[in-house]
Amino acid sequence: MISHRHKEPEKKPCACEGADKATSRRDFLFKMGVGLNVVAGAMVSLPLIGYVMSSFVKILPTKGISLGPIDQFPEGTTRLATYTNPYRRPWDGETAEIPCWVRRIQGEQFQVFAINCTHLGCPVRWFDESKLFMCPCHGGAFYQDGSHASGPPPRGLYEYKVSVVNNELIIDAGLLPTLARPNA
Amino acid sequence: MKRSLLFLGFCAVLxxxxxxxxxxxxxxDKWRPPTAITDFHELYRENCQGCHGDGKLVAGAISLDNPTYLAVVPEATLRKVIAEGIPGTLMPPFSQAKGGMLTEEQVDIIVKGLLAWRQPLPAGTSLPPYSAPPGDATRGEALYKAYTDAIAKAGGEKMLGDGFYTNPAFLGLVTDQYLRTLIIAGRPELGIPDYRKVIPGRPLSDEDISDIVAWLISKRENEFGQPLSPDSVNTQIP
Amino acid sequence: MSEPTKKTAKNLAFDAAQGIFVWLDKRLHLTDLWEHTAGHHIPRSSASWFYVFGSATLLCLILQIVTGSLLAFAYVPSGAEAYTTLEYLTYEQPVGWFLRAMHYWGSNFMVAIMFLHMTQVFLFGAYKYPREITWISGCILMVCTLGMAFTGQVLRFDEDAYWGLGIGAAIMGRVPLIGENLVHLMLGGPIIASETLSRFFSLHVFIIPGTILALVALHLRMVLTKGINEYPEPGRLVDRNTYDKEYEEILKKDGMPFAPHGIWKDLVAAAFVLVAILACAAIFGPKGPTGPPYPTEIDTVPRPDFFFMWIFAVAALMPEYMESFLLLTGGPIILLILFALPFINNTGEKSWRRRPIAVLTVIFVYLALGLLTYLGFTSPWSPEMTAWTADPTEQSRVLDRTPLELQGLVVLQNKQCRNCHAIDGVGGKRGPDLADVGTRLTKDQMIRQVIQGGGNMPAYGKNLSPYEVEALVSYMVTLRPENQPPARDSTWPAIPPKENVSTKEAGPHAGHLEKTADPQS
Structure with missing residues (x-):
C-alpha cells in the first residue's frame, strides 16, 4: 500500500502534470519576486552610488584667490601666506585656512608654493638662512625655487599659478595638490 | 580585605x-601655540642657545651673559638685533614681521630676560661707548699687537692661529660694530679679555678701541685677496 | 509542621524561577541555543592558553563599541568643532579623559591581540582544510580592524590626523589615471575639510563596525560549524578525505563542552586584558590631542599612531623608483598572499614544529615590523627643525678655536647644517655625525661636498658666500677625536717631506687657504 502510493506519482503522469503546473507557477512567481527586487534594488542603489561617487566624478576647478597686496612680500624673501579655501563650508572652521609659501623674486616676479611636500603631503618649512624648504616627515628638502634638493620627494614643490592684478597677488587655488594634480 | 577594596573602588568612582x-x-598637556610661550628660559633655549651658548656652555658667537657686553649694549639695539637680525651677517631676524618665528612680545621677553642677566660692574668703571666710528689704523696696529700678546700670555695661543681677528674670511663675516663689541666685551669664557684687562694697569680707552677696530678694518679683503678701501666695507650698524 | 512550610516557601520561589525559565526557554529556545553555541564540544587539547587570543580580540571589540558609543555623547564630527570637543572630553567632561584613554588603549590592545591571534592561527595551521573561510573572514576582519585604527586616528582630529589625511591623499594621488578622482572621493571634496572628517566619522562609527559585526558573526559561525582547530601534533597530517572523520572522532573520544569546561582560560585571559587596558588607561592616559588641525600651524611634526609607524618608516626608506608601486600595491599583495594561503597550503602538517618556513616567516615579519616601528619612532631621516637655534655644542668642540673657526661653528648653526647633522649625537640624524668629520674628509673634500652637495645632501653653493664656506670648513677640519690625525688626500705622502711646499693650485681662495693653519702643511 505504502509502496503503491509512493510509486503513484511516477506512474501517473496526469497527477504529475498538475503538480508541475503548480510548481512552475510558483517558480515563476518566485523568479518574478526576485526580478522585481533586482530592478527595485538597482533603482535604490543608483542614487546611493550617485551620492557616494559624486565626489569621485566631479572634479572641481581651481579658483582665483587674492593673497593681498604685493607690498607685504619684500623682494628677495619667502614668506608664509594664508588664504581661505574657496570651497569653504560654513562648518569647516579653521581647517579652511590654507597656508602657502610666497617667494617674491623681484618686482612682479613671484613663485607661490603649496605647503605640501611632494612626497607624502606633510607641511614643508622654509629656512631663510640655508634657502631650503625642509619637510618634517621623511626629510625631503627643496631649494628656494622649489626644485628638489634631497630626500625622497619625486619632484619639486607644487606651484600655484600666479598673477599680479592691480598690485594684488592672485593665485589659482582650492585643491589639495597631489602628484595626480600638481597645479593646485 | 573585601571592604577595603570596596572602599577603594568607591573612592575611585567618587x-x-x-x-x-x-x-x-x-x-x-593642553596644546598651546608656539607663539604663546612666554617663559624666557624656554625661548632662549629654543632660539638663542645654539649660537650663543647658555651661560655655562660656550658656543660660536658671543655669550649673551657677558657682563661687559650687557653693560654697554643699548636696550634698543639689543631689541633691534634680535627682531631684525643683522643683514649681511649670520645673525638672523627672529620677529615674524621679518620672517622669523617670534612675536613682538616674545622678542621683548627675550630682551628683558637678557637684561636681567646684567651684573653691577666694579665701582668706578668707565664704560666706552657701545658704538663709535673707527679711529687711526696705524696707532691701532701697535695696540692690536699688545692685545694679541695679552691673549698669548693668558694661554690662548691656540686661538691666535689663522691671523686671529685679521683673518680676511673672519673679517668678511662680521660687521665693524661686532669687532668693536668683541674688543670691548672680549670673550672671557674663551680666554679673550675684555677692554679692561688687555693692557696691565689701565683699561683701553674709547680711542684705543676705535683705533684697533680701524686697524682690523684695514685688513679687510675681497674674495680675491685684494685689500678693500675702508669706504666699501660693511659698516652696517649695529 | 513548621519545616514543610519553610520548604514550601523555598520551593515556591524555586518553582517560580524554574517556571519563568521554562516559559522563556519554550519561546526563546535558550537551552537549544546554549547547546549549539557556548556548549558545543571542542577537543580537550584545544582548551589551551594559546587559544585565548580570538576571544580576547572580541572582548576588545565589545569594549571599543561601548566606550566609542559613550565618547560620541560629546564628540562632534565637524572641522570647526571636533578639536574643541576633544579638548572638552579630555579636560572638562568628568571621566572623559579616562574613556578616551580606554578607547585608545583598547584599540592598541585590539590590534596587538588580533595579530597575536593571527600568528597563533598561522603557526598552528588552523587555516588549513576545512577552515579556509574562517581564515579569510579573519583576514577581512584584520583589514577592517586596521581600517578602524586609521579612521579612529582621523577622528582624534588633531594635527597628526590632519597631516595623516594629507599622507593618505598623497598616496591616493599616486594612483595612475584616476588618482585625482580618488583623492576627491577620499576627502569628500577638493581639499581636507569638514566633509573629510564626516566621511571618516561615518566609516569609523557605522560602516566598518557594521561590517565587523557581520564578519564576526560569520567568523564565529565557522568556528561552530567547522569546529575549533585541535591542538596540532607533529606528524598528524591533514588529509581532505579523512580529516572530517578524524575530527569527529577526536570530539567523541576526547571532547568536552566549551562552556563551562573549556572557557575558563578565555575568561581568565579576558579579565587580564581588561585589567591591562584599565591599567594602561590609568597610568598612561589618552593620546593627545596634539596641536589643533589647523593647516596654518606648520610648526608640527606629524607622526602616525604606533600601528602605522612601520608604514611611515617604509615610506622614508624606499628607493624612489619603487615607492609609488609599493605604496599602492604593497597592501593588496600582502592581502592576496593572506587570502591565497589556505589554498596554497591546504593540507599536510599543522604543527609549527615541523614547519620551519612558517616559523621563519613569523620571525621575519615580527623583526621587520619591530625594526621599522622603532625606526619610525626615532625617524633618523627627519631634520630637527629647531636644532640650528637650540642645540648646544660639546665644549671641547668650542674651546681653543680661532675666531674664524668659531665663526665657522656659527655658520654651521646658522645654515641649519645642524638640523640634519648632529655633533656628538646632538642634532639631526639625517646626515652623518660631524664629530669626526675631520678624520673622514680633507678640507678640499669638505668644500666640494658643501658646495655641490650630493649623497642626499643639498648643494649649498648658491647659499654660502666664499667666506662662509671658508669659515665653516676651517671649523669642520678641527672636528676630530683627540690625537687622531686629520684626513689626508691620498695623493699626499703620509709623512710629508721636510721642505713641504703647498702644491695646491691657486684658486679663488688660495690666499686664504694658505694663510689658514692647514693641518696638512
Missing part, C-alpha cells in the same frame, strides 16, 4: 579617576 597618573593636566 574622585572620577582624577588621582590617576594618566589624567592629562590641562596646564602641561
Amino acid at each position: 574622585t572620577g579617576c582624577d588621582w590617576m597618573p594618566g589624567k592629562p593636566d590641562e596646564k602641561v
